[in-house]
Amino acid sequence: MIAKDSWVRIHKIILTPQERAPQVPDDTKKVPLELWTKGFLEQDAQLGEEVTITTVTGRKERGTLIEVNPAYDHAFGNFIPELLEIDQQVREMVFGGEKNDQ
Amino acid sequence: MTNKAMDYASVMARKQEIMLKSVGIDYSKFESGSLSFDYERMMRETGYSLEEMQQIQYGVNVGNTPILELKNLTALARTCALKGMGARIFIKDEACNPSGSFKARRAANSVYHAKRLGFKGVLTATSGNYGAAVASQAAIHGLKCIVVQECYDSKGKGQPEIIEKARKCESLGAEVVQLSVGPELFYKFLLLLEETGYFNASLYTPFGIAGVETLGYEISMQFREKYGKDPDVVVCTNAGGGNLTGTARGLLKAGAKCEIIGASVDLSGLHMASDEAFNRKSFTTGHTGFGVPFSSWPDRSDVPRSAARPLRYMDRYVTITQGDVFYITECLATLEGLEKGPAGNTALAAAFALAQEYPEEATIIVQETEYTGAGKHLQPQLSFARDNGIRIFFGNPEEEIPGTNIILPKHPSLIKAKEVDLDRMRKSLIKQAMATYEVTVPTEEDIQFLAEETRTNPDYVKNAIKSL
Numbered sequence: 093m094i095a096k097d098s099w100v101r102i103h104k105i106i107l108t109p110q111e112r113a114p115q116v117p118d119d120t121k122k123v124p125l126e127l128w129t130k131g132f133l134e135q136d137a138q139l140g141e142e143v144t145i146t147t148v149t150g151r152k153e154r155g156t157l158i159e160v161n162p163a164y165d166h167a168f169g170n171f172i173p174e175l176l177e178i179d180q181q182v183r184e185m186v187f188g189g190e191k192n193d194q
Numbered sequence: 195m196t197n198k199a200m201d202y203a204s205v206m207a208r209k210q211e212i213m214l215k216s217v218g219i220d221y222s223k224f225e226s227g228s229l230s231f232d233y234e235r236m237m238r239e240t241g242y243s244l245e246e247m248q249q250i251q252y253g254v255n256v257g258n259t260p261i262l263e264l265k266n267l268t269a270l271a272r273t274c275a276l277k278g279m280g281a282r283i284f285i286k287d288e289a290c291n292p293s294g295s296f297k298a299r300r301a302a303n304s305v306y307h308a309k310r311l312g313f314k315g316v317l318t319a320t321s322g323n324y325g326a327a328v329a330s331q332a333a334i335h336g337l338k339c340i341v342v343q344e345c346y347d348s349k350g351k352g353q354p355e356i357i358e359k360a361r362k363c364e365s366l367g368a369e370v371v372q373l374s375v376g377p378e379l380f381y382k383f384l385l386l387l388e389e390t391g392y393f394n395a396s397l398y399t400p401f402g403i404a405g406v407e408t409l410g411y412e413i414s415m416q417f418r419e420k421y422g423k424d425p426d427v428v429v430c431t432n433a434g435g436g437n438l439t440g441t442a443r444g445l446l447k448a449g450a451k452c453e454i455i456g457a458s459v460d461l462s463g464l465h466m467a468s469d470e471a472f473n474r475k476s477f478t479t480g481h482t483g484f485g486v487p488f489s490s491w492p493d494r495s496d497v498p499r500s501a502a503r504p505l506r507y508m509d510r511y512v513t514i515t516q517g518d519v520f521y522i523t524e525c526l527a528t529l530e531g532l533e534k535g536p537a538g539n540t541a542l543a544a545a546f547a548l549a550q551e552y553p554e555e556a557t558i559i560v561q562e563t564e565y566t567g568a569g570k571h572l573q574p575q576l577s578f579a580r581d582n583g584i585r586i587f588f589g590n591p592e593e594e595i596p597g598t599n600i601i602l603p604k605h606p607s608l609i610k611a612k613e614v615d616l617d618r619m620r621k622s623l624i625k626q627a628m629a630t631y632e633v634t635v636p637t638e639e640d641i642q643f644l645a646e647e648t649r650t651n652p653d654y655v656k657n658a659i660k661s662l
Binding site: 106107111112113115116117119120122123124125126127128129130131147148149150151164166167168169170171172174175177178179181182183185186 | 201202266269270273315338339340345346348350352354357358361364367368369370371372373374375376377378381382389390465467468469470521524525528529568569571572573574575576577578580581586587588602605606
């Protein structure tokens with residue numbers, strides 16, 4: 093059970109594929125327009141239930157409860173070794189590589 | 195509002211009415227009744243004077259950012275140039291603004307204006323730095339703020355750069371409404387304007403665009419003080435056109451006669467509203483997907499008459515590849531000790547190539563940098579591209595196919611700024627203006643207006659109309 097007033101994230105569909113704008117390309121027209129936002133839970137609820145939240149601006153929004161205390165998980169990704177090659181190449185060109193190590 | 199129809203077509207039909215309420219500008223005052231409108235009068239009567247804007251911005255710690263000379267990057271460019279060639283490269287370090295980019299200038303004016311008009315909150319539709327800028331300014335002024343972002347594809351996979359912007363907006367106290375791919379973002383934006391009654395902090399209003407004039411003006415003043423002259427060339431990353439327009443207007447107000455060059459990342463071939471293509475691009479702004487359509491037809495924005503009209507000010511427009519920008523971003527870190535961008539380094543990559551066309555005594559300035567961090571850094575962006583099946587390798591960036599590969603130049607001499615045909619864009623603007631306003635016989639005023647819009651002359655416009 094997720095308690096009332098918890099900080100949560102909700103998801104909802106705001107336009108079904110049939111309701112999408114006429115100018116949308118075909119691949120986009122096949123899928124709905126979805127929305128995610130965060131706020132304080134109005135009533136105790138379970139994940140996956142339809143709930144109402146109050147956002148930080150005081151707005152009410154309804155949607156499916158998907159996350160509690162939603163975290164930021166973006167990071168620096170996997171290492172890209174090519175960047176080291178760029179470093180070595182341009183440092184050599186500007187500072188003369190080995191000359192600079194002495 | 196509960197009794198109003200909420201479907202797409204009905205909401206879009208209420209666009210004019212919603213916009214008028216939320217921007218507070220009666221655009222009809224500046225209309226001629228034909229295709230022309232009085233751009234300068236609109237800027238004068240609805241914007242702020244340069245002095246007022248400086249007061250507004252400096253009062254909230256925006257602006258007065260330093261100009262840095264990139265001596266090592268210049269040295270690298272000179273190793274690729276003919277003897278005696280290779281202009282000195284400078285950047286205006288706009289990442290020093292409170293929200294980490296030049297967008298703080300646009301937001302400072304918009305949010306100040308919203309507060310003055312008595313709005314309780316501000317709303318903006320952007321996946322870029324402008325969202326953080328509006329959130330930052332709203333925080334300073336104690337206003338509520340909602341940022342609407344296009345963020346995820348239909349598999350729920352988000353662009354790391356946009357997810358970082360969402361985090362930043364939320365950390366500055368804004369509500370972030372995230373959407374999947376599609377132009378109907380504008381539909382939700384209109385619904386939110388109607389629901390909240392907030393101010394529309396559009397990127398394209400006169401106050402927003404004029405907010406960038408202080409940037410151009412500062413470049414001239416700081417350069418004159420330090421180097422005794424104006425820079426020879428100013429390079430601006432070009433997307434919606436406001437950056438270039440505002441900077442150029444500020445330079446003109448300072449009496450500077452610099453060459454103004456727009457630069458965008460080449461994303462040709464990728465449809466901007468495509469769900470499948472969304473995560474196959476590594477740049478969410480500063481690219482041709484915005485730069486070309488918004489320059490050749492500015493009035494496609496979220497206001498009836500955009501204040502961003504880059505073709506009026508551009509001397510040249512060039513494109514650069516994704517691989518070039520990533521490469522130069524890495525050079526900036528490893529040669530200059532500065533971690534910035536990458537999207538904001540689009541103009542820097544172009545400047546690196548352009549500098550080689552000018553003699554060593556010439557000066558070329560890139561008028562912005564932007565903050566960097568998790569998600570919004572070349573490392574996660576390249577990692578994300580690789581995860582999405584984009585091939586990343588060293589080679590000749592000229593062969594890069596957006597959405598398929600990212601070619602890092604195997605040597606910096608392969609970084610080339612590709613010229614965009616401005617003549618074609620000018621003709622496209624003329625054609626679009628005639629079609630949009632259903633004009634078959636333009637008035638003398640229209641001809642003059644189109645000459646100003648395209649930075650040409652009435653004969654050019656008349657010939658272009660004849661050839662339509």
